[in-house]
Amino acid sequence: MPQRTGVMALPGEWRLEPVCHVNNGASRGRCASPALNFRPIEPLTRQRIPRAGTSVAIKGQPIRWIRAGARAFATRLARRLLAHPREHRLGYRLLAAIVLASTCIALVATGLQLVVDYQREVSTIEDELNQVERSRLASLANSLWSFDDRGLRLQLNGLLQLPDVKFAELKAAGGERYAVGTRPGLDSVTREFALHHEQAGGARLGVLTVSATLDGVYQRLLRKAGLILAMTTGGTFLVALFIFSLVGRWVTRHLEHMARYARSLSLDHMGDALVLARQPGDLPDELDHVATALNDMRRALADELKRRGVVDAERARLFVAYERNRGLLQAIIDNSLAMISVKGLDGRYLMVNRRCAELHGKPVEAFVGKTDYELFSAERAAPLRRFDQRVIAERTALQEEETIPLDDGPHTLLSAKAPLFNDKGELYAVCGIHTDITERKRAEEELQHYRVHLELLVDQRTAELQRANDDLVLTNLRLEQAQMQLVQSEKMASIGVLAAGVAHEINNPIGYVSANLGTLSEYAADLLKLVAAYEEAEAAIGSAAPQQLAAIRRIKQDVALDALRSDIADLGSETGDGLARVRKIVQDLKDFSHVGESRWQFADLHHGIDSTLNIAWNELKYKVDVIKSYATLPEIECLPSELNQVFMNLFINAAHAIKTRGEIRITTGADVDGVWVEVADTGCGIASEHLPRIFEPFFTTKPVGQGTGLGLALSYSIVKKHNGRLDVRSTPGEGTVFRIWLPLTQGAVVAA
Ligand SMILES: Nc1ncnc2c1ncn2[C@@H]1O[C@H](COP(=O)(O)OP(=O)(O)OP(=O)(O)O)[C@@H](O)[C@H]1O
Ligand SMILES: [Mg+2]
Numbered sequence: 046m047p048q049r050t051g052v053m054a055l056p057g058e059w060r061l062e063p064v065c066h067v068n069n070g071a072s073r074g075r076c077a078s079p080a081l082n083f084r085p086i087e088p089l090t091r092q093r094i095p096r097a098g099t100s101v102a103i104k105g106q107p108i109r110w111i112r113a114g115a116r117a118f119a120t121r122l123a124r125r126l127l128a129h130p131r132e133h134r135l136g137y138r139l140l141a142a143i144v145l146a147s148t149c150i151a152l153v154a155t156g157l158q159l160v161v162d163y164q165r166e167v168s169t170i171e172d173e174l175n176q177v178e179r180s181r182l183a184s185l186a187n188s189l190w191s192f193d194d195r196g197l198r199l200q201l202n203g204l205l206q207l208p209d210v211k212f213a214e215l216k217a218a219g220g221e222r223y224a225v226g227t228r229p230g231l232d233s234v235t236r237e238f239a240l241h242h243e244q245a246g247g248a249r250l251g252v253l254t255v256s257a258t259l260d261g262v263y264q265r266l267l268r269k270a271g272l273i274l275a276m277t278t279g280g281t282f283l284v285a286l287f288i289f290s291l292v293g294r295w296v297t298r299h300l301e302h303m304a305r306y307a308r309s310l311s312l313d314h315m316g317d318a319l320v321l322a323r324q325p326g327d328l329p330d331e332l333d334h335v336a337t338a339l340n341d342m343r344r345a346l347a348d349e350l351k352r353r354g355v356v357d358a359e360r361a362r363l364f365v366a367y368e369r370n371r372g373l374l375q376a377i378i379d380n381s382l383a384m385i386s387v388k389g390l391d392g393r394y395l396m397v398n399r400r401c402a403e404l405h406g407k408p409v410e411a412f413v414g415k416t417d418y419e420l421f422s423a424e425r426a427a428p429l430r431r432f433d434q435r436v437i438a439e440r441t442a443l444q445e446e447e448t449i450p451l452d453d454g455p456h457t458l459l460s461a462k463a464p465l466f467n468d469k470g471e472l473y474a475v476c477g478i479h480t481d482i483t484e485r486k487r488a489e490e491e492l493q494h495y496r497v498h499l500e501l502l503v504d505q506r507t508a509e510l511q512r513a514n515d516d517l518v519l520t521n522l523r524l525e526q527a528q529m530q531l532v533q534s535e536k537m538a539s540i541g542v543l544a545a546g547v548a549h550e551i552n553n554p555i556g557y558v559s560a561n562l563g564t565l566s567e568y569a570a571d572l573l574k575l576v577a578a579y580e581e582a583e584a585a586i587g588s589a590a591p592q593q594l595a596a597i598r599r600i601k602q603d604v605a606l607d608a609l610r611s612d613i614a615d616l617g618s619e620t621g622d623g624l625a626r627v628r629k630i631v632q633d634l635k636d637f638s639h640v641g642e643s644r645w646q647f648a649d650l651h652h653g654i655d656s657t658l659n660i661a662w663n664e665l666k667y668k669v670d671v672i673k674s675y676a677t678l679p680e681i682e683c684l685p686s687e688l689n690q691v692f693m694n695l696f697i698n699a700a701h702a703i704k705t706r707g708e709i710r711i712t713t714g715a716d717v718d719g720v721w722v723e724v725a726d727t728g729c730g731i732a733s734e735h736l737p738r739i740f741e742p743f744f745t746t747k748p749v750g751q752g753t754g755l756g757l758a759l760s761y762s763i764v765k766k767h768n769g770r771l772d773v774r775s776t777p778g779e780g781t782v783f784r785i786w787l788p789l790t791q792g793a794v795v796a797a
Pocket of ligand 2: 752
């Protein structure tokens with residue numbers, strides 16, 4: 046069987062050569078496996094395989110049948126192999142795989158066989174060389190001992206007759222050298238033998254060197270390898286062809302049928318069930334399974350088509366409804382006064398409505414597929430993109446106002462943007478609805494302007510009203526204070542008048558009681574003088590008129606004349622003292638009330654303080670020690686009766702603040718332009734929260750009926766009337782100090 050590299054010779058008249066086969070679009074430009082694609086090229090030779098019958102002695106009908114069968118099989122196989130290589134790729138692939146696998150196995154097996162054979166051959170050569178030692182050394186030693194050169198050459202040539210031995214050399218101890226043959230190269234086996242002879246006493250006569258080449262071994266191994274490979278490859282190829290044929294008959298044919306059947310199926314025509322062109326077996330095989338699966342698929346497809354028909358009808362109905370709704374929606378979007386736009390996540394417009402396009406003065410188509418940066422200036426595009434990115438990042442609807450410059454001036458848009466999600470909940474776009482609120486904004490600004498103006502007016506009016514109200518409150522307060530003062534003044538005036546009246550009424554009797562007392566005292570003295578005279582005359586009376594004397598003495602005894610005489614003087618002086626005190630009280634009452642003295646006058650404050658203390662003494666005497674610390678004060682211009690009311694109130698307040706026992710210290714002093722009076726007590730003090738309120742009219746901490754809360758308010762207004770100051774400092778638990786400061790004169794105020 047002829048063989049060439051890359052060319053496979055086939056029995057018959059064809060040879061096959063591997064080609065690069067460009068078969069279809071899928072593998073275009075790529076070289077398919079050369080082992081799998083063959084094409085006929087030319088008849089290699091006209092030599093046919095020797096017919097079976099010609100070289101076989103046996104003749105007869107069976108042989109002819111075999112020959113005819115083999116020829117038919119080969120023809121059919123060749124036709125199958127060569128006719129449609131594209132359509133039988135599976136068969137070719139199988140064939141190539143088998144050939145490749147078997148070739149590899151054959152190569153490995155051959156290699157192993159060669160190794161074994163090589164070792165065996167080498168060991169055979171070594172055996173032969175060992176044989177030389179046993180059979181030839183003795184005679185060679187003889188010939189060498191006897192200097193038989195001819196014998197030596199004959200024997201050496203005899204060694205060359207041994208298989209594979211190509212060189213023999215004998216080196217005698219005397220230096221002679223005998224060599225036959227050619228010394229082989231490195232691929233050889235060489236042995237050296239020492240020659241000894243018994244007659245020489247076993248002395249060494251020389252050395253025999255025998256070399257056997259391995260070339261013969263290699264040739265034999267090569268031949269054997271070629272034979273093994275040829276037989277293995279040929280056998281394998283035949284088996285592969287057989288399998289190829291069987292696969293074609295049992296599998297490929299039906300697969301092609303199934304493929305044709307599958308191709309014949311269409312949505313319009315599902316055809317009949319697939320039936321394989323073969324006798325059905327007892328048990329279904331893989332092809333039956335595939336055919337059944339195809340039939341099942343065909344049936345399922347038919348059912349699915351039926352279902353799809355129903356679904357398609359429904360879909361068509363839905364599509365009509367969808368189109369109608371879409372048209373409606375589009376009409377709404379286009380006619381909407383709001384600007385509507387939808388952008389993808391990359392910022393490219395997916396749609397805009399007509400209003401939006403009109404506002405920007407561009408056609409709707411100009412927007413689709415473009416970004417804001419491609420449509421507008423970077424200044425305008427940047428905030429739009431930022432807003433989109435915020436909506437994408439937060440995945441929620443956001444709203445903001447933006448001002449955009451347009452041909453007719455800046456417009457304010459209220460932009461609401463919302464993320465759009467697909468069925469899987471993935472964000473895929475941002476929908477923006479922009480309302481032009483320029484007019485509304487303008488109206489709002491005007492409204493705001495009016496509102497501010499109105500607020501201003503209201504504030505003005507309120508301020509005016511507040512001022513009026515404050516004036517009213519002030520007036521009211523003044524009125525109240527005036528009224529209060531009037532009431533208090535009236536009260537005090539009434540008391541003063543009353544006191545003055547009482548003082549006046551008392552003053553007259555006191556006048557004549559005082560005068561009479563003097564006279565009475567004189568009379569009593571005269572009478573006592575007389576009584577003394579009578580006592581001196583008692584001795585004379587006793588002798589003249591003892592009964593009258595006894596009566597006189599009884600009377601003297603009854604009236605306790607001696608005690609009477611000593612008491613009369615005391616009674617007179619005590620009564621005088623009493624009268625003097627009454628006169629003083631009456632005078633104090635008159636001083637305190639200053640009836641008819643409501644004019645400004647210079648007065649001594651100490652005088653007013655003392656007389657007020659006298660008046661209030663009854664209130665103070667049981668629990669208060671009054672300590673006076675008076676400085677020298679100039680007279681000041683004042684209304685004395687009103688200042689006395691102030692002192693009275695301070696003394697009474699101090700007495701009320703002292704629960705059991707304490708003291709009131711009255712200190713006075715003067716400075717450059719005025720005088721001051723401090724009334725300090727050791728009472729309960731004033732709570733810090735009450736301190737700011739004590740000058741308020743009607744503020745009192747006293748029980749109902751005990752205090753009106755007007756005392757300090759009136760005092761404050763009286764001091765104010767004198768252009769003075771009334772201050773207070775207090776420590777709760779320790780006491781309170783009221784300090785009155787009054788100017789020396791009233792100047793312009795009084796004149797006014
Ligand atoms: N020396 C003081 N020590 C403690 N508290 C005082 C003193 N002076 C005044 N107060 C407090 O100030 C309040 C107001 O005093 P004010 O003299 O105005 O009224 P009143 O004494 O309560 O009543 P009225 O004087 O009309 O009889 C008192 O109720 C008291 O609580
Ligand atoms: Mg008071």
